Amino acid sequence: MKWFAAVEEVRRFSRAARQAGRRIGLVPTMGYLHDGHLALVRALKAEADVVILSIFVNPLQFAPHEDFERYPRDMERDRRLAEAAGVDAVFAPDVAEMYPVAAETYVEIPTLSARLDGESRPTHFRGVTTVVTKLFLAIEPDVAAFGQKDAQQAVIIKRMVRELLFPVRIVVVPTVREPDGLALSSRNVYLGPEERRAAPALWRALQTGEARIRRGERDPAAVEAAMAGVMAAEPLVRPEYARVLNLDELVSVPTVAGRLLLAVAARVGPARLIDNLCLEVEGDTVRPTLP
Numbered sequence: 591m592k593w594f595a596a597v598e599e600v601r602r603f604s605r606a607a608r609q610a611g612r613r614i615g616l617v618p619t620m621g622y623l624h625d626g627h628l629a630l631v632r633a634l635k636a637e638a639d640v641v642i643l644s645i646f647v648n649p650l651q652f653a654p655h656e657d658f659e660r661y662p663r664d665m666e667r668d669r670r671l672a673e674a675a676g677v678d679a680v681f682a683p684d685v686a687e688m689y690p691v692a693a694e695t696y697v698e699i700p701t702l703s704a705r706l707d708g709e710s711r712p713t714h715f716r717g718v719t720t721v722v723t724k725l726f727l728a729i730e731p732d733v734a735a736f737g738q739k740d741a742q743q744a745v746i747i748k749r750m751v752r753e754l755l756f757p758v759r760i761v762v763v764p765t766v767r768e769p770d771g772l773a774l775s776s777r778n779v780y781l782g783p784e785e786r787r788a789a790p791a792l793w794r795a796l797q798t799g800e801a802r803i804r805r806g807e808r809d810p811a812a813v814e815a816a817m818a819g820v821m822a823a824e825p826l827v828r829p830e831y832a833r834v835l836n837l838d839e840l841v842s843v844p845t846v847a848g849r850l851l852l853a854v855a856a857r858v859g860p861a862r863l864i865d866n867l868c869l870e871v872e873g874d875t876v877r878p879t880l881p
């Protein structure tokens with residue numbers, strides 16, 4: 591497995607592979623890899639001949655009071671996991687390589703970025719779209735994979751790719767869960783043992799929302815109240831939101847129909863956790879879907 595820290599080097603590697611007729615896949619990550627990331631690698635190995643995994647904890651997507659400094663990092667472990675998963679090359683730049691001068695040029699979709707998580711993290715998605723643009727320019731992938739776990743991020747990246755005419759196909763991969771339903775996330779390491787036991791309340795809330803819809807509930811407010819109730823019943827969980835939104839526009843819906851995002855967020859101890867379910871509702875038919 592190759593390891594690059596410089597944009598020049600990874601671009602040379604990617605261009606040489608393309609010239610040899612190979613399709614390039616990119617899995618962008620912030621490292622501290624878990625099985626959710628490895629599922630992205632597996633998905634891309636079916637779509638691309640060469641899989642490049644980027645590891646970069648992007649300061650631009652963290653607000654000053656957020657967890658940039660203490661975000662978990664372990665390059666040696668990441669190297670082993672990436673290699674075992676069949677990654678062909680890792681691109682792990684430092685901050686000076688990605689931001690040689692203080693960032694003043696941003697890529698931003700203001701409407702979608704202000705909704706849902708953007709309400710409490712107003713500069714987060716601008717940081718994501720800016721760094722993903724830079725990764726696309728550095729690596730020039732044919733296809734890139736993002737997890738359903740960050741559904742709003744996936745919706746925003748797909749919109750950005752369409753708007754900016756990036757020649758990159760976006761693949762969204764279903765969330766990987768612990769046996770008790772907790773969505774895998776690098777931030778789960780912040781949970782103490784009691785908080786870890788409480789955290790699957792987010793998944794139970796989503797399942798309750800889905801069950802209500804499958805039983806015929808079509809009032810979004812009733813589904814949201816049911817989801818919020820499940821989280822509120824868990825003393826260590828401090829719910830932030832429970833929403834039923836249109837999956838493509840991330841806006842409220844008048845009735846439970848069409849492509850929907852059931853999204854929840856809560857504080858559990860020091861961690862802010864998010865989770866979601868994506869459903870397509872057509873009359874009585876309810877099917878899972880993806881952003």
Ligand code: PAF
Binds near residue numbers: 618651721740
């Ligand atoms: O999902 C993430 O880990 C990050 O937001 C991403 C896409 C790697 C950009 O920093």
